[in-house]
Amino acid sequence: MYMPIGNSFRFTAIKKYQSYKINLMNHEELISTLNECANYCNHCADACLEEDHIQMMVTCIRYDRMCAEVCSSLAKLLSINVPSQKLMALVEYCKNLCASCAEECSSHEAQHCQNCAAACKRCVDACSKFLYNH
Amino acid sequence: MYMPIGNSFRFTAIKKYQSYKINLMNHEELISTLNECANYCNHCADACLEEDHIQMMVTCIRYDRMCAEVCSSLAKLLSINVPSQKLMALVEYCKNLCASCAEECSSHEAQHCQNCAAACKRCVDACSKFLYNH
Amino acid sequence: MYMPIGNSFRFTAIKKYQSYKINLMNHEELISTLNECANYCNHCADACLEEDHIQMMVTCIRYDRMCAEVCSSLAKLLSINVPSQKLMALVEYCKNLCASCAEECSSHEAQHCQNCAAACKRCVDACSKFLYNH
Amino acid sequence: MYMPIGNSFRFTAIKKYQSYKINLMNHEELISTLNECANYCNHCADACLEEDHIQMMVTCIRYDRMCAEVCSSLAKLLSINVPSQKLMALVEYCKNLCASCAEECSSHEAQHCQNCAAACKRCVDACSKFLYNH
Known part of the structure; x- marks a missing residue:
């Protein structure tokens, strides 16, 4: 059956949907x-306040707060x-900040620091993937 | 073996850990x-801008932005x-705002609106549960 | 000169502009x-980390972070x-939180705490004024 | 009068206070x-929704929302x-985004767009000054 308008419409509709879908x-x-x-960063920044030696956690708290924000x-x-190109520099910045935060957090034994370091590392990987694919 | 101090310490330690764990x-x-x-709200607020009749989406965009924030x-x-008690009024406010946003979003056919309405409803339930349990 | 449409348009335009202006x-x-x-809250939350007895500043840091957010x-x-009515409960919540933060901050001698307490009190007043006028 | 410890302490105390003061x-x-x-960006993003030709304001709204965030x-x-060095890339990013937002906003006649463009330009200048001084 020949349905040029219908097909065309459907194609556009599907394409539009897919583009939304893929993008989303x-x-x-x-x-x-x-x-x-x-x-994890917000939680770590707060949980650090309950550690016995808070003075040793100050840098960790600051990285946590920056990274969370x-x-x-x-x-x-x-x-x-918006075009991904407009976000590249921010993704790069975020990646570097997550890497610094992961390094700082992984130097502390507390479970919330270790959890936070792991979450930051996953973020570094996700940002790297985004930068590579765009 | 009788170790009152040790046991007491361990109990405290476990209780502290559990309280952290449960809390987290x-x-x-x-x-x-x-x-x-x-x-979903942030996405919906933006995707609405690409709808054919944006004028009809203005209220939706506004609820989306408020709800996301x-x-x-x-x-x-x-x-x-902090004690949960200090958050009750904000959780209540958030619950009501999510309910309004869900109602507005569910009146639009676009998939991003429907997705957003569903996410808002899940949020209403989660807030209700929190209010009930605290 | 009789210009009903023109006048009407100009009146609407002026009214619209004024409403924007007043609102803004x-x-x-x-x-x-x-x-x-x-x-001030964000600054206080950070400056507290450099105080000699951080343990005594923990509650202050937590109020600062909540209040800033x-x-x-x-x-x-x-x-x-949006209609002001939709914001009343949040303004009320904000007012109470600022009052608590002001009380906590004013109990510490550090200049950043005193500055923060003063800023929180100005906020309490501004919120009260909003609640009274709407 | 010879007071090495006292002087040294006072100097440190003053330096610390000044560094706080200057920094703040x-x-x-x-x-x-x-x-x-x-x-201004948040207000512009919302006021654009009340313009007659919203379709023409979509790019403006998106820049407003990015820039505000x-x-x-x-x-x-x-x-x-934290050391200013850690913020340079973000200040640079913010400066460029404000410049783009200013350019887009200044192309629209609405007062909120013109106000927003002016605020964005002041931000570009303030970011440039920061980058130059650090």
Whole structure:
């Protein structure tokens, strides 16, 4: 059966849907990783305050707070449909900050620090993947 | 063997660990639901701009932006170890805002609106559960 | 000269402009006070980490972080043109949180705590004014 | 009079106070400019929704939302006492984003767009000054 208009419409509709879908899904993976990292950083920044030697945790708290803020912001920006090119420098910055935070956190024994270091490392990988694919 | 001090210490240590663990886990569930809701709201607010009749989406965009902001903030506050009592009014506010956003979003056919409505409803349930349990 | 359409248009245009103007200006005062409070809270939360007895500052840090987050969020929501009624409960929550933060901060001698307490009190007043006027 | 320890202590105390003072004041100027810019961007993003031809405002809304988010985040990070070097790339990113947002906003006649463009330009200048001085 010949249905040029119908097919054309359907094709556009599917293409539009797919483009939305692909776009949303790609971002969803990175957005989830960023938000999870922000959660662990926020929790670590607070839990450090209950450690016996808080003075030794000050740098960790500061990295946690910076990292949580930047990850949350990047997650929000990724929900806005702008050319990826406009986000590259921020993703790069976020990746480097997560790497620094992971290094600092992994030097402390507390479980919340170890969990945070692991979340930051997952974030470094997710950011690297984004930078590589765009 | 009788070791009152040791046992007492261990008990405290375990209790402290459990309290951390339980506290973290309880929050993690609500925090994840809130962040997921914020993602869908942020995405919906942006995707609405690409709809043919944007004028009809203005209220939806506004609820999306408010809901995303409040969910994100509540998620951050839940990572801070303060008595739950101090958060009740904000959880209540967030629950009501999510309910309004869900109602508005569910009146639009677009997939991003439907997804957002569903995420908001999950958030209403998670907030209700928190309010009931604290 | 009789120009009903022209006059009507001009009246609408002026009214629209005024409504924007008034709306923007009212909010600008509260928004500025909220942002200033968030700045002082964020700064206090960080400066507390450099105090000699950090353990005594933990509650202060936690209030600072909560207060900064809620003030920032409310400032953002006030830039969205929604009926004030929808914000009342959040303004009330913010006011109470600022009052608690002011009380905690004013109990510490450090200049950053005293500055923060003063900023929180200005915020309490600004929120009260908003609640009274709407 | 010879008071090596006393002098040394006083010098350190004064230096510490000055460093706090200078640090806080420097930041306060940039932080205020960033927050003001975020306010105008958030307001513009919302006021654009009430323009007659919203379709023509979509790019403006997206830049507004990105710019507001990045300015708010940078303001928060500037309240944390970390070496300025760690913020340079983010200040650079923020400066470029503000410049793009200013360019887009200045192409629209609406007062909120013109106000936003002016606030973004002040932010570009403030970021440039920071980059030059550090």
